[in-house]
Amino acid sequence: MTPEQAQWFAQTFDQLVANVEKVVVGRTQVVRLAVACLLSQGHLLLEDVPGTGKTSLARALAQTVQGTHQRIQFTPDLLPSDVTGVSIYDQRTKDFDFHRGPVFASVVLADEINRASPKTQAALLEVMEEGRVTVDRTSHEVGEPFMVIATQNPVEQAGTYKLPEAQLDRFLLRTSLGYPDRSSTVAILAASAGRGRTPVVVEPLITPSAVVQMSELASQVDVDPALLDYVTRLVEATRVAPGVRLGVSVRGALALVRVVRTWAASHGRDYVVPDDVKALAEPVLAHRVLLDADAEFSGATAEQVLSGVLAAEAPPVARRDPAPSVQ
Incomplete structure (x- = not known):
C-alpha cells in the first residue's frame, strides 16, 4: 500500500463510519471496530x-x-x-x-x-471460516463481502x-455497544418522534466490490518483524499467565495481525x-482467553x-531488519 492509497483508505473508512453513525448514534469506537472487522474479512461477536x-x-x-x-x-x-x-424435491423436474x-x-x-443448540451453532x-455452505455434498458460495x-x-x-x-475462536472481534450517553439518547428520542416504527435507511456509499x-x-x-515478535510475546504470555486455563492460539495471533493492518490503514x-x-x-x-474455575x-x-500482559511486555522501540530467507 502506498501512502496515497492509505490516505484514500482512511478517508473512505471515516465516511463509512459516519454513515453508519447516522443510525447507531454515540458509539464511534464500536462502529469503527465493526467496519474494521468487515474490511478484515472477519466476524463480530456482540455481548450486550x-x-x-x-x-x-x-x-x-x-x-x-x-x-x-x-x-x-x-x-x-x-x-x-x-x-x-x-434441498427440496421438485416433482416437475424430478430433481432437488x-x-x-x-x-x-x-x-x-x-x-x-x-x-x-450446539448442532445449529x-x-x-x-x-464463517470458509465462506461456503455444503448441503448434500454440494458446496454453495455465500459471496463477498x-x-x-x-x-x-x-x-x-x-x-x-x-x-x-472452537466457535469463539472464529470471531475476529468481540465488543459491546452499551448504552449511549445522555446527549446521544436525547438525539435518538428526537429523531424517533418523526418516523414512528419505520427504520432509518442510510444511503450506500460503496459497492461490495x-x-x-x-x-x-x-x-x-x-x-515490522519487531511488531510480529511483540504480538508473539503477547500471545505466549497469555498462555502462562496466572489463572489462565487456555491462552491465545496461533489463530488469535494471526487475527490480531490481520486487524491491526486494517486499523493502521484506517488512520492513513x-x-x-x-x-x-x-x-x-x-x-x-x-x-x-479462558480462565480456570478458581480465577473466575x-x-x-x-x-x-x-x-x-500488556503492562508486562514492552513494545518495540525500533524497527528490525527482516530475517534472511532460507535458501
Missing part, C-alpha cells in the same frame, strides 16, 4: 443487553456497502437447515433444488446465538448453550505501530489478564 442497537448496526452496515442483510433469531428449536438452507437460507447475505445478524462454523454479527445476552443465561472455544478492494489494500500494510498509515496492537489487543484476544470465582476477567 437487548435494545442497544445491534440490529440497527448490522442493517446500517449492510446498507452502507450496498449489500444484503438478514437477521436470524436463534431459539432452542432452530434447525441447521433453517440457517444454511435445504437448493433453497438458500438466511446465511446467504452480506451481513448476517445471528441474534442470541447462544440460545440455539455448528452450522455456522463452515460458512460476508460478515456474521452474532449477539449474546450477558445477563440472562437460563436455557442457553455456551459457545464452545469496493469493500473487497479495500480488504486487499489493507492486507498490504507493512508490519501504510505501516503498523505498537499503539495499533495495544488498541486492538482486548477486542481481538479477550474472548480467546475470585472475580478475575480475561480483560484484566490482557491488561497485565
Whole structure:
C-alpha cells in the first residue's frame, strides 16, 4: 500500500463510519471496530443487553456497502437447515433444488446465538471460516463481502448453550455497544418522534466490490518483524499467565495481525505501530482467553489478564531488519 492509497483508505473508512453513525448514534469506537472487522474479512461477536442497537448496526452496515442483510433469531428449536438452507424435491423436474437460507447475505445478524443448540451453532462454523455452505455434498458460495454479527445476552443465561472455544475462536472481534450517553439518547428520542416504527435507511456509499478492494489494500500494510515478535510475546504470555486455563492460539495471533493492518490503514498509515496492537489487543484476544474455575470465582476477567500482559511486555522501540530467507 502506498501512502496515497492509505490516505484514500482512511478517508473512505471515516465516511463509512459516519454513515453508519447516522443510525447507531454515540458509539464511534464500536462502529469503527465493526467496519474494521468487515474490511478484515472477519466476524463480530456482540455481548450486550437487548435494545442497544445491534440490529440497527448490522442493517446500517449492510446498507452502507450496498449489500444484503438478514437477521436470524436463534431459539432452542432452530434447525441447521433453517440457517444454511435445504434441498427440496421438485416433482416437475424430478430433481432437488437448493433453497438458500438466511446465511446467504452480506451481513448476517445471528441474534442470541447462544440460545440455539450446539448442532445449529455448528452450522455456522463452515460458512464463517470458509465462506461456503455444503448441503448434500454440494458446496454453495455465500459471496463477498460476508460478515456474521452474532449477539449474546450477558445477563440472562437460563436455557442457553455456551459457545464452545472452537466457535469463539472464529470471531475476529468481540465488543459491546452499551448504552449511549445522555446527549446521544436525547438525539435518538428526537429523531424517533418523526418516523414512528419505520427504520432509518442510510444511503450506500460503496459497492461490495469496493469493500473487497479495500480488504486487499489493507492486507498490504507493512508490519515490522519487531511488531510480529511483540504480538508473539503477547500471545505466549497469555498462555502462562496466572489463572489462565487456555491462552491465545496461533489463530488469535494471526487475527490480531490481520486487524491491526486494517486499523493502521484506517488512520492513513501504510505501516503498523505498537499503539495499533495495544488498541486492538482486548477486542481481538479477550474472548480467546479462558480462565480456570478458581480465577473466575475470585472475580478475575480475561480483560484484566490482557491488561497485565500488556503492562508486562514492552513494545518495540525500533524497527528490525527482516530475517534472511532460507535458501
